[in-house]
Every structure is written in C-alpha cells, then in structure tokens.
Amino acid sequence: MSNLIKKDGYSYTFDASACSTCQARCCTGESGYIFVTKEEIKNISKLLDMKKDDFIKKYLFKEGFKHSIKERKVGESYECAFYNSESNGCSIYEARPLQCITFPFWDYFKNRVDELKLECPGVVDVK
Template identity: 30%
Template sequence: MSEPGGLKRRFACTGCGECCTGRGSYVIEVSRAEQRRIQRFLGITWSWLRRRYVFRFDDETESVRMHPNGDCVFLDDDRRCRIYSVRPKQCRTYPFWPELATRKAWQEETRRCEGIGSGPVISLVRFQPGRK
C-alpha cells in the first residue's frame, strides 16, 4: 500500500467542489464534536442541525446528508463549501484516504480532482481514514 519512505504526492485544493458532488453511494462521517462546530458556525440550533443536515448511517456512524443527486448539502449555488473552515475530518483529509493510497487509485482520482498533481509535494507516512 505504501512506497518505501512513505508516499509523496502533490496536492493543492482549488475549492472546485468536485469531491463534494454526485459521487454515488458514500457517506461523509461527522462526529458529535464536528456537528457542534458546524452548529455554532451556522448559528443554528442543535435540533435544526440534526434534522436538516445529519442522518444516522448505521449504529455507530452519523453522516452529513446528501441531496438526491449525491451532492453535499453544504455546497452553495457556486459549488463552494458553506462550512469549509469547520468541515468534517473526512473532508479535511481528502484526498489522503486509504482508498486512494495506491498509485493507481491516486492516478484515477486525478480525473475527478484538479488539485491532485499540483501544489507542494506532500510526504505521507500513511493515508487518513475516510469513507467514500
């Protein structure tokens, strides 16, 4: 899964929103602490956040709701994240997920993400958890 000396990849987020759109069946895990940060950032009640933006994926996982087309509910009309500064860890760590740790998977993801392959070289000992 990893190359000798750790992976070295180039990445710089362009804010295009592609990683937040219509990907199919995946979830954006969101912890209770992350939910509280989002709630405070949006200035809404806890119950409104939970009703409008969160759903229980399984017994142990809560997720950000997605629109029927697969887009994240926090994308605005310009495809920008409305909660970027307080986005969940899964969003912050993209594209450094275990699913994208192989050279082949990383290369395939370049078709989706214009930021992969640009920006500074990032040396990684391991990829971060994330679920698609």
C-alpha cells in the same frame, strides 16, 4: 500559480490551485458518505446557530453508529447539503469535517491513485 502539497506516505502531491476551476468535484458527483464526529456536529451547529438536535434532524442521517451529511440530488448527480454552487464553495468551511479537510490524502486512496485522479484534478502522480 501552483500550491503543491505533499504528505508523508503518499505517492502523489496535491495542487490546491486546481480547486478554483474544478467545480468542487469532491463535494459533488457520485453519492458518498461525509462523516461527522460528535465534536464536528457541535461545531457546525454552533456555526449555523442551530440547536444540535435540529441540526442533526435537518442535515444528517445515520449510517451504523456514525452520522453523515445529507446530499441533494441535482439531475443525475449529487451534492453535499453544504455545497454552494453560486460561490463554488463550502458554506460551513470554517467548521467543515476532518474528512473534507484531509482530502485527497485519505488512506483509501494510497493505493488507488488512478481512481483519485479521475475525481480530483489537483492530484499529481509523482511516481
């Protein structure tokens, strides 16, 4: 069953039912930044029942003034430290960063729909 999501200002829709069969391409594949804000760091540490500093040390790295989630290298590919391949899901789903919640509706992709379609099979061009 499709579950089409639209957003003002975007020329594509997103069919969330595609996630169940796509093996989380947005959490795996090429290496990329998964930025977390201070508030998100607090929320994820709490969810994992970890001290904030321990969480930062174990799971994050600094990129300029921001923090990004570490990735694991799997063969020639990468995956987010919180991607669970057994359940094909996010192990911090309830506290996942806004960057993950808002995908695939990112400003960056507004004029790069073809690039986005290669990454996300749920994206449907409606132009």
